[in-house]
Amino acid sequence: MTKLWGGRFQGGPSEALEALNASIEFDWRLAPYDLKASAAHARVLYRAGLLSEGELSQILGAINELHTEVADGTFVATLADEDVHTALERGLVEKLGDVGGKLRAGRSRNDQIATDLRLYCRDQAQALRANLLGLIAALADQAEGLASAPAPGFTHLQHAQPVTLGHQLLAHAQGFRRDVDRLDDWDRRAAICPLGAGALSGSSLPLDPQAVAEELGFTTAAENSIDAVADRDFAAELLFVCSMIGVHLSRLGEEVIFWASQEFSWVVIDDAFSTGSSIMPQKKNPDVAELARGKSGRLVGNLQSLLVTLKGLPFAYNKDLQEDKEPVFDSLDNLELLLPAVTGMVATMRFNTDRIRTSAPTGFALATEVADWLVRKGIPFRSAHEVAGEVVAHCESTGLELHEVADADLRAISEHLDPSVREVLDVEGALAARSTHGATGPKSVAVQLERINEYLNRQ
Structure with a gap:
C-alpha cells in the first residue's frame, strides 16, 4: 500500500473515491520541486539530530537519483500513488527501505x-x-x-x-x-x-523553517x-x-x-x-x-x-x-x-x-488643432470649440476636408479664422507640435523609446 494515511483504515478507498481523489495526473509536474524541498527538509532533520549523517547521505543520494529518473521518465507515478508526494515517497522507500520513510517526519502534504x-x-x-x-x-x-x-x-x-x-x-x-x-x-x-x-x-x-526557506530561495518562513x-x-x-x-x-x-x-x-x-x-x-x-x-x-x-x-x-x-x-x-x-x-x-x-x-487627417481629425490655434490667439476654449465645430459642420455639408475650405468661408464662420490657420491644417505640423511629456509627436516618442530601451537593458 502506497497511501500516506492508511493506518487507521480497515479497508482501502473505493474505485470511485480513488479516481476522484487522485491529483497525480496533474500535480506530477511538481515532482522536481517536491524533491528540491525534500532535500532541504532532510538537511533540517539531520541538523535536528533526527537523521544520522549516513542516513542523510543515503536520502540525498536517492533524491538525486529520483531527479534524474523523473526527468528521463524511468520513474513514473501511478493512479495508486494518489499524488506527487506519495509517488516520490514510494520511490524513496523502494530505494532505501525504512530510511526513506524517515523523511516524512515533521512535515505534511x-x-x-x-x-x-x-x-x-x-x-x-x-x-x-x-x-x-x-x-x-x-x-x-x-x-x-x-x-x-x-x-x-x-x-x-x-x-x-x-x-x-x-x-x-x-x-x-x-x-x-x-x-x-x-x-x-x-x-x-x-x-x-x-x-x-x-x-x-x-x-x-526541533526543525528550522527559516533555514529551509533560505535554502529554497524564499525570503522568509511563513x-x-x-x-x-x-x-x-x-x-x-x-x-x-x-x-x-x-x-x-x-x-x-x-x-x-x-x-x-x-x-x-x-x-x-x-x-x-x-x-x-x-x-x-x-x-x-x-x-x-x-x-x-x-x-x-x-x-x-x-x-x-x-x-x-x-x-x-x-x-x-x-x-x-x-x-x-x-x-x-x-x-x-x-x-x-x-x-x-x-x-x-x-x-x-x-x-x-x-x-x-x-487616412491620418480624414474624419476632420485636425479640428482640435483649429481650436488650439484659436486658444493661442486668446480665444476661450469654450468659444474655440464651437468655432471649430462650425467648420466641421460646414465640411460635412459641402463634402470637404478641413484643409479644403476656402479662406472666405473660414472668415464667414469666424472673424478669427484668418488664412494663417492653415499652418495647423497639416498632419506633420500637428504631430510635431505635440512634444510634451508622453505625447504623440516624434520628439516625445523618441524619448519614450529611449526610456523603454533603458528599461529593457536593466532587466
Missing part, C-alpha cells in the same frame, strides 16, 4: 503542496517575465521605425486626432511593462515558505502555520496577473485584426504567423491575433474559478484546494504558447505607411 506550488509558480513567473520582455522589445523595435509615421488616432473607434504609429505601438508596450512590474511585485509576496507548518500547527520536532497551509493568495494573484496579460494581448490582437482587414489594409501579417482557409484560397487569416483575443476569456475564467473555490473555505487545509493547480497550470501553459507567437507576429508585421498617412 499540506505544507508540502503549498511549498511545491509556490516554487513552481515563482519559476514559471520568471519565464513569463522573460517572454513579456521579448514582446516589449518587439513592439519597441517596430515603434522605432515608425516614430514619425502619421496615423489616425481613435476614440470610440472613430477618427479623433492624428498620432504616430510609434506612439500607438508603445501604448501597448506600456501595458506589458506594467505586467512585468506586477510579476516582480507579486514575487515579493510569494517568496514566503510554508514548509515547517506541518498540517496546520507547526511541529513539535509567520503563521495555519495561514501557511491555507493561503492561496499567491496563486490567485498570479492568475490575476495572467488575466491582465491576457487582456492586454487581446486588445493588441483586436487592433491587429482591424489593421489587417481589407478595409484598413494597414498591416500585412507575415505568412509564418498567418493561416489560410480550407475552402477560400485567397484568405490570409490573423489567427495569432484572434487566439490572443480568444484565450483572454480562458485566462480570466481561470482566475474566477480559483476565487470561487477559495471564497467559502474555512481554515486550514481543505480538499477543495486540490482545485488550485489546474487553473494555474492552464494559464501559465497557454501564455507560454501564446506570447512567443504574438511576439513573432509583431516583429514581422509590415506596415503600409503610405495608406495610413493618407
Whole structure:
C-alpha cells in the first residue's frame, strides 16, 4: 500500500473515491520541486539530530537519483500513488527501505503542496517575465521605425486626432511593462515558505523553517502555520496577473485584426504567423491575433474559478484546494504558447505607411488643432470649440476636408479664422507640435523609446 494515511483504515478507498481523489495526473509536474524541498527538509532533520549523517547521505543520494529518473521518465507515478508526494515517497522507500520513510517526519502534504506550488509558480513567473520582455522589445523595435509615421488616432473607434504609429505601438508596450512590474511585485509576496507548518500547527520536532526557506530561495518562513497551509493568495494573484496579460494581448490582437482587414489594409501579417482557409484560397487569416483575443476569456475564467473555490473555505487545509493547480497550470501553459507567437507576429508585421498617412487627417481629425490655434490667439476654449465645430459642420455639408475650405468661408464662420490657420491644417505640423511629456509627436516618442530601451537593458 502506497497511501500516506492508511493506518487507521480497515479497508482501502473505493474505485470511485480513488479516481476522484487522485491529483497525480496533474500535480506530477511538481515532482522536481517536491524533491528540491525534500532535500532541504532532510538537511533540517539531520541538523535536528533526527537523521544520522549516513542516513542523510543515503536520502540525498536517492533524491538525486529520483531527479534524474523523473526527468528521463524511468520513474513514473501511478493512479495508486494518489499524488506527487506519495509517488516520490514510494520511490524513496523502494530505494532505501525504512530510511526513506524517515523523511516524512515533521512535515505534511499540506505544507508540502503549498511549498511545491509556490516554487513552481515563482519559476514559471520568471519565464513569463522573460517572454513579456521579448514582446516589449518587439513592439519597441517596430515603434522605432515608425516614430514619425502619421496615423489616425481613435476614440470610440472613430477618427479623433492624428498620432504616430510609434506612439500607438508603445501604448501597448506600456501595458506589458506594467505586467512585468506586477510579476516582480507579486514575487515579493510569494517568496514566503510554508514548509515547517506541518498540517496546520507547526511541529513539535526541533526543525528550522527559516533555514529551509533560505535554502529554497524564499525570503522568509511563513509567520503563521495555519495561514501557511491555507493561503492561496499567491496563486490567485498570479492568475490575476495572467488575466491582465491576457487582456492586454487581446486588445493588441483586436487592433491587429482591424489593421489587417481589407478595409484598413494597414498591416500585412507575415505568412509564418498567418493561416489560410480550407475552402477560400485567397484568405490570409490573423489567427495569432484572434487566439490572443480568444484565450483572454480562458485566462480570466481561470482566475474566477480559483476565487470561487477559495471564497467559502474555512481554515486550514481543505480538499477543495486540490482545485488550485489546474487553473494555474492552464494559464501559465497557454501564455507560454501564446506570447512567443504574438511576439513573432509583431516583429514581422509590415506596415503600409503610405495608406495610413493618407487616412491620418480624414474624419476632420485636425479640428482640435483649429481650436488650439484659436486658444493661442486668446480665444476661450469654450468659444474655440464651437468655432471649430462650425467648420466641421460646414465640411460635412459641402463634402470637404478641413484643409479644403476656402479662406472666405473660414472668415464667414469666424472673424478669427484668418488664412494663417492653415499652418495647423497639416498632419506633420500637428504631430510635431505635440512634444510634451508622453505625447504623440516624434520628439516625445523618441524619448519614450529611449526610456523603454533603458528599461529593457536593466532587466
